[in-house]
Amino acid sequence: MKRRDFLKQSVFASGMTLVPSFLKGMEFLSPDQLSGYKNVIIIQLSGGNDGLNSIIPIHNDIYHRLRPSIAKKEGQTIKITGDLAFNNKLKAIASLYDLGEVTILNNVGYPNPNRSHFRSTDIWQTASNANEYLSTGWIGRFLDSNCQYPYQAIEVDNSLSLAMKGTIRNGIAVSDPNQLYKTTREPFFKNLVANTEKEMLNEDNQGYLYKTMLETYSSASYIHETSKIYKTNTEYPQNPFARNLKTIADFIVSGLKTRVFYSSLGGFDSHVNQLNSQDRLLKIYSESVGALVKDLKKNNRFKDTLILTFSEFGRRVKQNGSRGTDHGAANNVIAISGSLKKAGVYNELPNLSDLDNNGDIKYTIDFRSVYASILNNWLEVNDQNVLNSSFKTLGFI
Numbered sequence: 001m002k003r004r005d006f007l008k009q010s011v012f013a014s015g016m017t018l019v020p021s022f023l024k025g026m027e028f029l030s031p032d033q034l035s036g037y038k039n040v041i042i043i044q045l046s047g048g049n050d051g052l053n054s055i056i057p058i059h060n061d062i063y064h065r066l067r068p069s070i071a072k073k074e075g076q077t078i079k080i081t082g083d084l085a086f087n088n089k090l091k092a093i094a095s096l097y098d099l100g101e102v103t104i105l106n107n108v109g110y111p112n113p114n115r116s117h118f119r120s121t122d123i124w125q126t127a128s129n130a131n132e133y134l135s136t137g138w139i140g141r142f143l144d145s146n147c148q149y150p151y152q153a154i155e156v157d158n159s160l161s162l163a164m165k166g167t168i169r170n171g172i173a174v175s176d177p178n179q180l181y182k183t184t185r186e187p188f189f190k191n192l193v194a195n196t197e198k199e200m201l202n203e204d205n206q207g208y209l210y211k212t213m214l215e216t217y218s219s220a221s222y223i224h225e226t227s228k229i230y231k232t233n234t235e236y237p238q239n240p241f242a243r244n245l246k247t248i249a250d251f252i253v254s255g256l257k258t259r260v261f262y263s264s265l266g267g268f269d270s271h272v273n274q275l276n277s278q279d280r281l282l283k284i285y286s287e288s289v290g291a292l293v294k295d296l297k298k299n300n301r302f303k304d305t306l307i308l309t310f311s312e313f314g315r316r317v318k319q320n321g322s323r324g325t326d327h328g329a330a331n332n333v334i335a336i337s338g339s340l341k342k343a344g345v346y347n348e349l350p351n352l353s354d355l356d357n358n359g360d361i362k363y364t365i366d367f368r369s370v371y372a373s374i375l376n377n378w379l380e381v382n383d384q385n386v387l388n389s390s391f392k393t394l395g396f397i
Helices: 003-009 061-066 091-098 117-126 138-146 177-184 187-194 198-202 204-226 240-254 274-298 367-378 383-387
Strands: 039-045 077-079 085-087 102-109 153-155 260-265 305-310 331-337
Touching: 039 240, 039 274, 085 091, 085 274, 091 102, 091 274, 091 331, 102 367, 138 153, 138 260, 138 383, 177 204, 204 240, 240 260, 240 274, 260 274, 274 305, 305 367, 367 383
Parallel strands: 039 260, 039 305, 153 260
Antiparallel strands: 077 085, 102 331, 305 331
16 A cells, blocks of 8 residues: 555544644655655663774774773674774675775764763753753754654654753653554543543643644544554664664655654663673664664665764773673764765874873763754754754764
8 A cells, every 4th residue: 555545544634633733734755755754863872882892992902901801802803994993893884884884983972971870861862961950852852953753853762852842842762662552542632632622721830731732632643643654674682772773674664754763771880790791782783773774765765864972971991890881981983874975083092101090081072062963964954042052063974
């Protein structure tokens, strides 16, 4: 069945009667509109991934001296350059690198780094200064200033991160489009939507609540029906993170008008016996992203998709007494796309002979410059309106 015929025959064509007119008019992207409609997938490696054991300065004597029992040996790596190598569990990422579809940004961080998981995650998700506390996320502010509908930013998860929360509009958290749709069709929710008066939308706090519920109701219908259009037959690994990426691929190829997707893989807080735990997680990450890219390529959507991977901080350069690493500061960020302007190693490697007072890598790229580049160069919006300040844009996209 053709996409347009499918939608005409579905309940989506008539099931919006309960929704106020300001929420109507949602539509999918037709095949001729898909090309050139750029989106970005943000992946957070939660817990603080050890960048030095992911993208490895393999011939650096300081690296091996400070990590006598957890440093990767050359046989446990995949060559990038003469001085740099991938962890061998990142095989799929290394293959993409060889195709010119990966950019490695080194030493990404911010001034006066915070080493608390919660606080540093907040800083990364809100794009704040270290001493600044914001209640909105950078993606939420992108929604506020540039988007009509909450589904234009989707987090594939059961809860919504601070990154996705704006002042007037939040993104949508959905792990299962069918379940989201069923939940919003429960009698209480449905009756509340049906009986919402226009006056209720004008009251400050109550109005915000009602509007959020109405937007969730209509977005659930739109996501549910549009996501039926495409179901991938690409084989993904059997793990929850891969399932999340498969859901994102379904959304993108179905023509969902979403600009930003967000997902995460946790477990990277490797204080004890790091090698096995990190290797296991990097394998999950790499194989899952590899399947996602294969899916997008097969459907001609890879050139219009940017995949960005970050962690809230890196790890201490020197290993601890438990064959692990403690919380650090600057880290590497990985960008993957079929439309990179500068693939390869973007900037200088970490300077392990010039660490900060805590023994951590110093930042040379502000993470908000990465966001500014995505907003300005990829999504083609005013980055200063979203980030509340001016940051240098980078030339990798």
